[in-house]
Amino acid sequence: xxxxxxxxxxxxxxxxxxxxxxxxxxxxxxxxxxxxxxxxxxxxxxxxxxxxxxxxxxxxxxxxxxxxxxxxxxxxxxxxxxxxxxxxxxxxxxxxxxxxxxxxxxxxxxxxxxxxxxxxxxxxxxxxxxxxxxxxxxxxxxxxxxxxxxxxxxxxxxxxxxxxxxxxxxxxxxxxxxxxxxxxxxxxxxxxxxxxxxxxxxxxxxxxxxxxxxxxxxxxxxxxxxxxxxxxxxxxxxxxxxxxxxxxxxxxxxxxxxxxxxxxxxxxxxxxxxxxxxxxxxxxxxxxxxxxxxxxxxxxxxxxxxxxxxxxxxxxxxxxxxxxxxxxxxxxxxxxxxxxxxxxxxxxxxxxxxxxxxxxxxxxxxxxxxxxxxxxxxxxxxxxxxxxxxxxxxxxxx
Amino acid sequence: xxxxxxxxxxxxxxxxxxxxxxxxxxxxxxxxxxxxxxxxxxxxxxxxxxxxxxxxxxxxxxxxxxxxxxxxxxxxxxxxxxxxxxxxxxxxxxxxxxxxxxxxxxxxxxxxxxxxxxxxxxxxxxxxxxxxxxxxxxxxxxxxxxxxxxxxxxxxxxxxxxxxxxxxxxxxxxxxxxxxxxxxxxxxxxxxxxxxxxxxxxxxxxxxxxxxxxxxxxxxxxxxxxxxxxxxxxxxxxxxxxxxxxxxxxxxxxxxxxxxxxxxxxxxxxxxxxxxxxxxxxxxxxxx
Ligand SMILES: Nc1ncnc2c1ncn2[C@@H]1O[C@H](COP(=O)(O)OP(=O)(O)O)[C@@H](O)[C@H]1O
Ligand SMILES: [Mg+2]
Numbered sequence: 001x002x003x004x005x006x007x008x009x010x011x012x013x014x015x016x017x018x019x020x021x022x023x024x025x026x027x028x029x030x031x032x033x034x035x036x037x038x039x040x041x042x043x044x045x046x047x048x049x050x051x052x053x054x055x056x057x058x059x060x061x062x063x064x065x066x067x068x069x070x071x072x073x074x075x076x077x078x079x080x081x082x083x084x085x086x087x088x089x090x091x092x093x094x095x096x097x098x099x100x101x102x103x104x105x106x107x108x109x110x111x112x113x114x115x116x117x118x119x120x121x122x123x124x125x126x127x128x129x130x131x132x133x134x135x136x137x138x139x140x141x142x143x144x145x146x147x148x149x150x151x152x153x154x155x156x157x158x159x160x161x162x163x164x165x166x167x168x169x170x171x172x173x174x175x176x177x178x179x180x181x182x183x184x185x186x187x188x189x190x191x192x193x194x195x196x197x198x199x200x201x202x203x204x205x206x207x208x209x210x211x212x213x214x215x216x217x218x219x220x221x222x223x224x225x226x227x228x229x230x231x232x233x234x235x236x237x238x239x240x241x242x243x244x245x246x247x248x249x250x251x252x253x254x255x256x257x258x259x260x261x262x263x264x265x266x267x268x269x270x271x272x273x274x275x276x277x278x279x280x281x282x283x284x285x286x287x288x289x290x291x292x293x294x295x296x297x298x299x300x301x302x303x304x305x306x307x308x309x310x311x312x313x314x315x316x317x318x319x320x321x322x323x324x325x326x327x328x329x330x331x332x333x334x335x336x337x338x339x340x341x342x343x344x345x346x347x348x349x350x351x352x353x354x355x356x357x358x359x360x361x362x363x364x365x366x367x368x369x370x371x372x373x374x375x376x377x378x379x380x381x382x383x384x385x386x387x388x389x390x391x392x393x394x395x396x397x398x
Numbered sequence: 399x400x401x402x403x404x405x406x407x408x409x410x411x412x413x414x415x416x417x418x419x420x421x422x423x424x425x426x427x428x429x430x431x432x433x434x435x436x437x438x439x440x441x442x443x444x445x446x447x448x449x450x451x452x453x454x455x456x457x458x459x460x461x462x463x464x465x466x467x468x469x470x471x472x473x474x475x476x477x478x479x480x481x482x483x484x485x486x487x488x489x490x491x492x493x494x495x496x497x498x499x500x501x502x503x504x505x506x507x508x509x510x511x512x513x514x515x516x517x518x519x520x521x522x523x524x525x526x527x528x529x530x531x532x533x534x535x536x537x538x539x540x541x542x543x544x545x546x547x548x549x550x551x552x553x554x555x556x557x558x559x560x561x562x563x564x565x566x567x568x569x570x571x572x573x574x575x576x577x578x579x580x581x582x583x584x585x586x587x588x589x590x591x592x593x594x595x596x597x598x599x600x601x602x603x604x605x606x607x608x609x610x611x612x613x614x615x616x617x618x619x620x621x622x623x624x625x626x627x628x629x630x631x632x633x634x635x636x637x638x639x640x641x642x643x644x645x646x647x648x649x650x651x652x653x654x655x656x657x658x659x660x661x662x663x664x665x666x667x668x669x670x671x672x673x674x675x676x677x678x679x680x681x682x683x684x685x686x
Contacts (some may be wrong), residue, residue, distance in 0.1 A: 074595055077592050105588055107588055109589050111610055125599040126596060126598045126602065
């Protein structure tokens with residue numbers, strides 16, 4: 001009760017007022033937020049701005065500190081150090097029940113002793129919203145999550161997908177400044193998850209509330225987010241729009257976490273204004289746009305990367321063009337996947353390069369054993385800092 | 399065997415294991431239920447005798463219980479308040495049970511929450527408290543009664559309703575705590591976090607979420623405390639002084655001769671007990 005009473009004005013100030021007084025457009029801002037549990041830091045010096053109306057995701061493998069970050073924003077955990085700003089106001093040590101934030105918990109945490117209506121009305125009742133208004137808002141939110149006529153159901157009579165919608169409705173009905181979602185899809189089966197992803201995204205654009213979404217599923221994060229961060233060991237490894245982070249990863253970890261990528265170790269040989277040349281371990285040389293070299297690379301050792309779907313595969317007689325990077329190799333495995341072919345091409349160095357070729361009706365697909373020429377546009381080449389301590393266990397999880 | 403037609407083999411082979419498994423099942427269907435009913439009869443018989451004697455006619459002399467069956471009468475129910483000492487002892491027991499149950503349920507529930515909620519690091523002496531609870535349940539009542547008497551005499555506390563309440567609360571708390579703690583063991587803390595998240599302060603969270611969810615445990619604990627208090631004789635006998643509760647009065651009277659009204663009160667207490675038990679069963683069924 002004593003916590004945060006000094007700087008805890010109740011919901012008297014609207015988000016709009018907060019914005020105009022502070023001038024900031026960030027719904028939530030984390031400044032050097034750190035959380036230490038038993039000497040190990042779960043969240044390590046996190047700096048982050050989530051903008052108003054944004055669908056923002058925290059993406060990372062399990063144990064990287066996503067839940068801890070959400071809990072600190074919700075007020076369920078105190079940061080060890082750092083500052084949390086919500087709508088321009090410092091809420092670092094404000095009690096959770098004074099924050100204009102609502103959470104969809106991973107386990108949903110619906111109240112089993114209350115029916116659907118009372119679950120959803122819980123937050124409004126605590127704010128002393130009058131009865132008619134509660135009735136109106138609960139009814140409307142049940143329409144939005146597409147579960148009208150469910151008001152008097154007991155929550156344990158609902159399916160996983162329905163429970164998830166009720167959990168969402170219970171949080172959204174309060175019209176918070178910020179909605180936190182902790183892996184809300186993890187309990188759903190794949191098909192339902194896909195459907196809910198689309199629906200959640202459409203609900204978000206309809207209600208216009210800032211969403212901070214936690215997931216370990218890279219595809220989910222990329223489908224739904226306006227922007228995302230990739231987290232590892234409590235730190236941010238990459239931040240940007242899904243396309244940015246996917247096409248131009250800055251570290252080996254991000255490159256591997258966001259879908260398949262081919263990474264070849266090399267040394268920076270020549271640096272020019274627009275193109276930098278990297279010599280691979282086996283002598284081959286590749287061009288990387290200088291703008292896509294990781295910022296602040298001090299060592300000359302980098303890994304050159306290209307996404308499997310960016311590579312075209314051809315018989316080895318074809319000549320190369322200067323605007324494309326080329327590599328020669330031999331097809332080791334060729335797999336037909338329906339939508340396309342997946343090849344594992346062995347380089348002279350022994351490394352494998354994965355290539356996805358779309359099935360556009362070409363008859364002459366290379367077969368295993370064939371010598372091939374791989375080529376891709378220079379602008380689709382990126383270079384990343386090698387992630388030194390990428391352990392086996394983590395690799396297998398990627 | 400190899401010459402047996404396949405059709406025969408398939409009809410005969412599955413029969414064998416079926417027959418084997420049927421016989422013990424048929425037996426088991428009767429053994430356990432029969433056994434259970436015998437145990438129930440053993441438990442219910444003394445109560446049935448008490449109920450029966452509350453309807454027994456007294457044919458001559460003083461109005462004391464006669465253990466010969468003299469015929470059915472409702473006389474004792476009509477004259478239930480005719481024995482002055484007995485009636486006031488009964489009402490004392492009712493008041494005592496209600497007061498001590500309310501106090502011990504509140505204290506015991508809060509203690510259970512504290513024990514479940516805080517880990518050893520934050521709650522020094524938690525282990526000691528758990529040991530003491532166990533000792534409190536395991537210790538012979540005669541020891542507790544005698545030592546309480548010593549304590550009250552030392553502190554010059556006049557024996558009466560107050561000392562009875564103190565004593566009854568003392569022996570009930572541990573039972574309430576153990577019962578509530580069992581209910582709390584599976585309690586999902588994220589429900590409380592969800593309540594905070596939705597704007598409920600700690601008090602409101604306790605009232606709207608925690609308490610309703612542990613209510614079956616709290617009611618079971620309260621029922622236990624009520625039962626313990628109503629029929630406590632040993633401790634009460636030490637600390638009652640001049641205000642004599644029902645069990646102590648009955649014990650005193652039985653040395654001279656028991657008025658049949660004792661059985662009437664006994665029957666009423668039993669019926670109320672059954673009503674409470676059914677109620678609590680119904681509530682916990684509905685909750686889960
Ligand atoms: N209450 C806690 N006490 C101690 N360690 C914790 C606690 N909560 C989380 N951790 C640790 O902090 C790290 C990050 O956890 P978490 O935020 O739950 O990760 P994620 O949600 O990304 O899977 C993990 O190593 C976890 O073991
Ligand atoms: Mg988590």
